[in-house]
Amino acid sequence: MNKKHLLALAIAGGMSTQTQAAIEVYNEDGTQFSVDGYFNAFYVNRDDKLSDVRQSRVKMGFLPNTIGFNFSKEMGELTLGGRSSFWTTINDSLDSPTDTSIDVRQFYATVDGSFGQVLIGKDFGLYSRNNIFLDEILMGFGSPGAPGGVSFGNIRTGYAYPTPSAQITYRSPDLGGLKIAAGVLDPATTSGADGYEEAPRFESEITYAMSLGEVDLTTWVNGRYQSSESDTTNTTVDSTAVGYGMKASVAGLTLAASGYTADGDAPVLITNQAVALEEESEDGYLLQGAYTLGATKLVLSYGETDSDVGDFETENTTIGLFHDVNSNLKVVAEYNMFEQTTKSTGADAADADTIAVGAIVLF
Template identity: 45%
Template sequence: MNNNKLAKRMFVPLALATAVAAVSQTASAEIVLYDNDDTTFSTDGYINAFYVNSKVDRAGDNFDRRQSRVKMGFLPNYIGFNMGKQAGDLKLGARASFWVTINDSDDNGTGTDIDVRQFYGTVGSDWGEVLIGKDFGLFARSNIFLDELLTSYGQVSDTLGLVDGGGVSFGNIGTGYPYPFPNAQITYRSPVMNGFRIAAGILDPSDTTTRKDAAGNDLGKSYQKNPRFESEVTYQVELGETKIYSWVNGMHQTSSNTDRSDIAGDDQSSKLRSKGVGYGVQVKHGGMSLTASGFKAKGINGLFTNNPGKANLRDIDSRGYLLQGSYKFGANRIALSTGRTRDDGNVLGNAAHYKTRGAAYFRTINDNLTLVAEYNQFDIDGRKGNSAMDEKTRTMALGAVLTW
C-alpha cells in the first residue's frame, strides 16, 4: 500500500478532530462576572499561535518538503463560561466551553471551525459530585491532562494529515496515549478520601462494527446493548516537600452488528469488545517534575478513545508510554519528552510504531502571557517489512500563549 492510500484511509480530517483538554500548565485565573446571592458566573480563556517549520521525509520523493505554517499549538484556543450556585445542601455548577481554530479553510475561505467540547452541569454535596452532559472521557484523561508539553506544540505527522491541516497539532496523541474524546456522559466523582478519589461513568457508546461489502455499501446496523463504561482512580500525597499524583483509568464497551454474513477475504467482525487501561505517576519536588504514563488497549483506535468516522476497528492491540521531565527556575521552565505507541493496525490498517521526542522552553512574562519554543522529532516505522509507511518529520515551533 503506498503513502497516498495510507493518507486516504484516515476516516476524518484529523487536524479538525483533536481539541485537547481544558487544563493548562500556564498560570491563569478566571474573571468573575457575577457574584451575588450564592450565585457566581465567570469566564476563562486560552489563545495561542505558533510559527512552525516542518521538514517532512517519507518513503519515496512525492511528499518530501519543508513546510512553514502559522497555527495553534497542541491545546486549541477556547473561551469558557462557568456557573455556580448554592441551593441548600447542594452545590450546582455548569460549564460551557467553545473551541476555535485560527486557520480558515483553503477550500471554503473563512471556514473557521467552532466546537463545543464541554457543555455540562454538576450536582455536588458531601457525598461527591455527579456530572451530566458533555465532557472529556475518563480513559486516558490524566495521561493527557498532566502532559508536560500540553501548552506547547508537539508532533505533526504528514501521514496523518497534520502538517497541512487547519487545526491543532497532535502533541503526544498517538505517541504515548489516545485522546479522551469529549462525549455525552453521566459520571460520579467521590470526595477525596485519604488522598484517593474515584470517578465512574456511563458514556454514549461508539459504533465500532461498521461492515461494508466490496462496493463500500453498509451491511447491517451497528448497535450497543450497553453504554460504554469508564472509570478512573487517583491518589495524591505530599511527603515533605515532594508531591506525588498517581492514577489508573479504564474503559469497556461492546458493539455488535445486525449483519451476520461471512465476508470473503475480509476480517470485519459482527461483534467487537473494546477495552483499555491507562496509568501513570507524576512527582514534583521544588522546581522539578517527573511524569511517567502509559496505556494498553484492544479494539480501539490508537489515536482516539472513541471511533470518529465509524472506522472498521479490529480485535487487535495498541499500547504506549510517555516519559517526561521538566525543571522550573524563576520565570523559565525546560521540558523534555519521549513517547511511543505500538499499534497493530487499527490506526492505518497496518502495524507500525509511532514515536516522538521533544524539547521545549517556556518563558513566563506575567500571569497571563508565556512564550514557548520547541523542537520535535516524529517517526513512523512500519512493522513487518512495510517500509511504505515510514515517516520522519522534524518541527521547530515558536509561539505565545495568552490566558485569562
Template identity: 45%
Template sequence: MTKRFKVSLITATLAMAAFNSSAAVEIYENDGMSFSADGLVNVFYVNSSVEATDASGNVSDRDQSRVRMGFLPNNIGFNFSNQLSDLKIGMRSSFWVSINDTDQSRDATPGDLGTGSLIDVRQFYGTVSGDWGEVLLGKDFGLFNRANILGDELLLGYGQTSDFFGLVDGGNVSFGNISTGYTYPFPKSQITYRSPDMNGFKLAVGIMDPNKTGSDSSEDLPRFEAELMYTTTIDETSIKAWVSGVSQSSEANGVEQDQSGIGYGANVKFGGLSLTASGFSSEGLGHVAGLDNIVGDDAIESDGYLVQASYTMEDNRFVVTYGETEVKNTGSVLDATHTNTGVAYFRTIRPGLTLVLEYNNTEADVSDSLMAEDNNTFAIGSVITF
C-alpha cells in the same frame, strides 16, 4: 485502513476546564451564586522538515512554514454555580475555534478561498454536588487517558505534527503526544459520578454514549469509563498516581467485538523538578482518539507510553519528552510505530502571557505500506490566557 490518515475534528483538543478555570475572571458573585469566564488564545510560527519513504522505496523531502495554533485550540468558556442549601449546582460551556483555516474552506480542500473556523462545543454540562460527591450530566471529555493528557508537559506547547496524519497542513491543532504515548479522551455525552476526597483517593465512574462501529451496529449497554486518582504530599514532595479504564461491546452483522483499555501514570514533584511516566494499552479502539471500534478479526491492539521531565526555575520551565505508541492489527499485516522526541522552553512573561520555544522529532513506521517518515518541527509562539 488507509495508508494516510487525515484527522481534523478529532484533534480539536483540550485546554479542558481544569486548566482554564484556574485563570477564570469572576463576572458576578453574590449570595452563593457566581458566574465567570475564561479563555485561551495561542499562535505559533512553525517550520516542519519532512522526509518520507513510500512503498517503492522512493524518498521525498519537503519543508513547510506555517503560522498556526498549537496543541490547545483557542477557546472561551463560561462557568455558573449556585449554592442551594446543602447542594451546589453548576454549569460549564466551552467553545473551541481553529485559526488553522487560512487556506481552507469548509470542505477542507487546500487552496480554496474562504475560512472555516471549526467552531465546536467540547463541553456543555451541568453538575450537582454535595458532601457525597458530584454528578456531571452532559458533554465532557472522557475519563480514559484523561489524566495522561492533562499531565502532558507539552499541553501549552505544540507537540508532534506527523505528515502521516496530515498534521503539517491540517486545518486543526497539532497532536501534542496523541498517538505517541496516549489517546485523546474524546468528549462524550455522559453521566459521571465523582467521589469526595477519601484519604487522598478520588474515584470517577461514568456511563457514556457508546462509539458506534457502524450505523447498523448494536450496543446493548453504554460505554463504561472510570478513573481512580491518588494524591499525597510527603515532606516537600508531591505525588500523584492514577489509573483509568474503558469497556464497551458492539455487534454488527452478527459479529461481536469487545473494546477495552487501561491507562495509568504517576507524577512526582520536588523542588522545581517534575517527573512523569504514563502509558496505556487498548484493544478494539483506535490509537488516536479511541473511537475506531473494529468488529471481527481485524481488532486493533495499541500500546503506548510517555516519559517526561521538567524543571521550573522562577518564570522559566524546561521540558524533555519522549513518547511511543505501537499499533497492531490482528487480522492483517498492519503494524505501526509512532514516536515523538521533544525539548521545550516555556517563559512566563507576565501572568497570562507565556512564550514557548519547542523542537520535536516525530517518526512513523508503517509495515503494510512500507511507509516511513522522519519529521523535524521547530515552533515558536505565545499563549495568552485569562
C-alpha cells in the same frame, strides 16, 4: 495555584469550574458566573524528510483557542453548576475564507454536595484523561497534526485522546488524596456501519495525590470498556483499555511516566467505525522530565505507540522551553522529532522535524 494550572484544570472539566476562571462577572446571593479564555499561535517550520520539503506555517498549538463560561448556584445543601466551552481553529481560512470551525467539547451541568459530584452532559472522557492533561507539553506544540487544525502533542505517541462524549459521571469527594470517578458514556459503534450497543460505554479513573517529605506525588489509573455487535456480519467487538501514570515533583524537578494498553479500540480517538475494528492490541508510553527555574521551564519528552489496529509504530521526541512573562502571558519554543512506520510493510509513513515558536495569552 497559578493561572496556567487553573486553565489546565478548567479544560479538564469535571469540577466546580467557577472557582478557576480568572474573570468573575457576577457573584451575589450564592450565584456566580465567570469567564475564562485561552489564545495561542505558533510560527512553525517543518522539515519533511520523506517529501524533502520545508514548510512554514502559522498555527495553533496542541490546545485550540478557547473561551469558556462557568456558573454555579447554591441551593441549600447542593450547589448546581455548569460549563460550556467553545474551541476554535485559526487555520481553516485558506480552505474556507472567513469560515471558522467551532466545536463544543464541554457543555455540562454539575450537582455538588457532601456525596461528591454528578456531571451530566458533554465532557472529556475519563479514560486517558490524566495521561493527556498532566502532559508537560500540554500548552506546547508537539507532533504534527491535521493541516487545518491543532497539532497532536503526544496523541498517538504515548496516549489516546479522551474524546468528549455525552455522559453521566460521578466523582467522589477528596478522600485524603484519593479521588474516584466513574461514568456511563455514549458508546461508539466499533462493529461496523450497522452495529449496535446493548450497553453504554463504561469509563473510570482513580487518582491519588500525596506528599512524601518534599516530594509531591500523583498516581493514576483509568480504563474503558464497551461492546459493539453487528447481526449482519455476526461480529462482536469488545473494546477494553487501561491507562496509568505517575508524576513526582521535588524542588524544581518533575519526572513523569505514563502508558496505556488497549484491545479492539480506535488507536487515536474513539469514534463510530464504518468497518468493524479487529480485536487486536496497541500500547504506548510517555516519559518526561522537566526543570523549572524561576519563570522558565525546560521539558524533555519521549513517547511511543505500537498499534496493530492502526497498523503503525510511532515515536516522538520533544524539547520545549516555556517562559512565563507574567501570569497571563507565556512564550514557548519547541523542537520536535516525529517518526511513523507502517507495521505491515515496514515502510516509513512520516519523518519530520519541527521548530515551533509561539505565544499564549490566557485569563
